[in-house]
Amino acid sequence: MKTFQHVNYLWDEQKARSLEGDEVALLLYRSNLLGSDLRITNYGGGNTSCKLIEKDPLTGQETEVMWIKGSGGDIGTLKKSGLAALYVDRLRNLENVYRGIEHEDEMVALFNHCIYDLDSKAPSIDTPLHGFLPFKHIDHLHPDAAIAIAAAKDGKEITEKLFKGSIGWVDWQKPGFDLGLQLRECLENNPGIRGIMLGSHGLFTWGDTAYESYVNSLEVIEKCAAYLEENYGKARPVFGGEKTESLSADQRKKQAAKLAPILRGFCSSERSMIGHFTDGDRVLEFINSNDLERLAPLGTSCPDHFLRTKIQPLIINLDKEESLDDIEEIKAKLLPLFQDYRAMYAAYYETHKHPNSPAIRDANPVIILYPGVGMFAFAKDKQTARVASEFYTNAINVMKGSEAVSTYTSLPRQEAFDIEYWLLEEAKLQRMPKPKALSGKIALVTGSGGGIGKAIAKKFVEEGAVVLLNDLNQERLQTTKDEFVKLFGQDVVDAAVLDVSSEEQISEAFATASLAFGGIDIVVNNAGLSISKSIEDHTQADLDLLYNVLVKGQFLVTKECTKILKAQAIGGDIINIVSKNALVSGPNNAGYGSAKAAQLHLSRLNASELGQYKIRVNVVNPDAVISDSNIWSGGWAEGRAKAYGISVEELPNFYAKRTLLNEIILPVDIANACFAFVGGLLSKSTGNVLNVDGGVAVAFVR
Structure with a gap:
């Protein structure tokens, strides 16, 4: 050996x-x-x-x-x-x-x-x-x-x-x-x-x-x-020595999570991009160095590198500890950098193009370097962004080695252009499958460890999105994540344990989405529970729990995601999974039904307020989705069966027979309804309610 x-x-x-x-x-x-x-x-x-x-x-x-x-x-x-x-x-x-x-x-x-x-x-x-x-x-x-x-x-x-x-x-x-x-x-x-x-x-x-x-x-x-x-370090310090000291690992993650949606908004000016962040030692050694400003603009040498990373990265000049809370102020500082980069790339194209060159491609940077914090990559999907990050890390290794034994040289700009806009490369790009409806989109679905939420998350991934799964039950969440990784690969899914009544956990979940994918586009407020009791049997604790999860949870999640959607400034979708019970009065349902009604009207209020930011807020009203749903645990099924004078086993057929279509409603039916709102055909629709209940006439909105 x-x-x-x-x-x-x-x-x-x-x-x-x-x-x-x-x-x-x-x-x-x-x-x-x-x-x-x-x-x-x-x-x-x-x-x-x-x-x-x-x-x-x-x-x-x-x-x-x-x-x-x-x-x-x-x-x-x-x-x-x-x-x-x-x-x-x-x-x-x-x-x-x-x-x-x-x-x-x-x-x-x-x-x-x-x-x-x-x-x-x-x-x-x-x-x-x-x-x-x-x-x-x-x-x-x-x-x-x-x-x-x-x-x-x-x-x-x-x-x-x-x-x-x-x-x-x-x-x-x-x-x-x-x-x-x-x-x-x-x-x-x-x-x-x-x-x-x-x-x-x-x-x-x-x-x-x-x-x-x-x-x-x-x-x-x-x-x-x-x-x-x-x-290494023999003739001179590696990359000329350290110029900027890194933040601590925890500080780097927090700073990157705040900045990623802003960067993603700029990088998505032509098409929606997915992000990747890394703060590995090799990256930090380069971006914190005295040689960064000299070497980074040279670009890479190996064609495989710059085909994925573009001709050169963008270095942002924000202080590593700069407060990122004032989003508009940060955007004002970054806008000139992006404008200069786009102008540089356009000039690069115009200077080196041939009569038969393909049209100029997206002029936004792929690689963005933030000294003291880390490296961001933005591309059409998560795998491409991650691979671009890996390739630029390879390029850093090359520059480090060349500088240790000699002087690093990159490809001449014309040679680089001839590779990037090679007609054979263009033909390869043209042969690639067309993007799916949700390609480049990032979704967070609350309560997606099973039931309706899991079906929605799966539908979104199948249509091209990346998804942050979350659930209150950590074991259930991990099982679902493992299933998604096996089905779709590691690049399309991440997970965060989430109690939707906890502002801290909500903030952490969205930070996870920003670090993993760059931000958010679609939020589905699906997490829920149900309690069916007569008014006499209903306790204050029951009522508080229902309102904490259903109403307060929807409010807090919407509040947090709105910050990110505004930071990105590329619009977005909020879908609230409510219920036909928001519209229909029934026995033994005072707590659950009133909470659902509050969710419905809160959705209307949010739609009215957020429309100016191209943020759409819509509602899906299911009914009697029994399959694999947490809603039927905790005595709800028994309570509803008692209210209707039937057995629990009779519930599915009972619910189906009372509908106009005589259909049993499944989680995938709700998932399809959610996709209808975000798939592109209803991009000018907000404040709407879509019933998926088999047809319950008394629940008609109008």
Whole structure:
């Protein structure tokens, strides 16, 4: 077993032996190991391949086939369905029709003529880079340590000195057919090398077996990382030393939670964005440094980095301890920064665009740096924002390494633009699925550990939103969160224990939403309970509990979310789950029914007040939602059954038969009603009541 200090050696001999004889399986195994370590390659970055002899299905003759990660995949999660398989001889024969670097992009369509496996993923632009090298197993990776050397001013000389000629060098060039030919030429001019460093870009390594390639990659990266480690702080302090001292971890979180919605509002001027916040040690070391103002505007070097992070970040000049309570004052301070950034980006586009360049994209920053506090990222969804944050952290590592051994150099602006607005990248963007109705939206659903709230939260996630689940019952909440993570992934859900009658817990829940996602767009006041007793049996404690949860809870949650919605200034939705009991008088229902009536009128009052801020307030009135609902615990079912002179078992059919539609109402029915209000078709509707009760005539609003 090999020993490494700067990368993870994860090769399992027993696992590898079980895959012997299946080179494609070994390729996938190697790829997943390499992709599991962000120090080796970032999400979606890099490429791996293997070449083997297969039987040609048309001729029956043996032929060499290259299996390689297809377009848009991630080696850390790569499966066979994500591979492309191509005839090697056909791929290399494309050199006969290659018309030169000015016609690079036309070669991509020709890759399809080289497909061996008809179930292949579309071949990536890196395909010829692997195809023109003769080795059976090849790794193309983006390790921070290697890119730090590749992005150094004298990276070529450092590579030669460090590896004593065993690693070749190819200057920066956009990936494509010509770069594949240059790699071949480098190998021909330097026979016996174990890899090639690509200027500003990454690393190529190889081996005769999957294991040899894996170990070769680790050894080269380890050597780069160890070299950098030896030089950190040697010539000068890292990043020129500390300029700003960090706040405490708790203070950083509080400050970030207050600021995130304001930043999100600015970043959502063109489309609704989701945020991500990080205050890791590597980030703080950079953003608190003397070199921040010099290095950050240079932008990143590796194309994979700035494709996700934009050409450069925005540095905000707020004091780390500045009070953020006066939202309008903070906005006034930040607005010029965002205006300057947008103007910079527009000038960058206009200066470097080509006649056939795609239209300018969103000019808002993706990465925002707040010295003393942390780093924010904003993108179309949570995963993209998180990955952008990870990529900029990679870029920080690169700058740190380059500065330790030389001087950091970024890509020239024109080269950066040609990658960012590459027609092939644009085509990839155009092939992506259209956003769902709630893409870019953040929802908080109270009482979403089960029943109606859980159904609403699930519906919102299915329609593209991210959701903060909350419930009074911590165990129930954790079970629901685990279920959502399993169904939808970790990036779409977070959770916070919440008693809606507690201002402190409400504030903490919204702070969690702001830290996790950047703010809030949709709030559903769903948390509730019910007590059915005659007026004589009703206690003051019963009444206080009902009003605390239903009325006070709705009031306090609405009050807190309004602060965030106003800070963002992009509108929003508040939906209150009330009840047909707000409109209908019935026996044994004085406390619950009157509290529901208060909720309904409070909704009207809020709609009247908040409409000027584009905040819509609407009501959904359910009735008799029995399935998986907390409302039926605590004796409510028994109380209602007694009031109607039937058994508890008869309640569902009793409720259904008294409706005009003769239907049993389910949690998903309420979820669909909530989506109707927020899905876009009713964006000009506020102050409305939508009954979802199967049709109870006496509950008609008009």
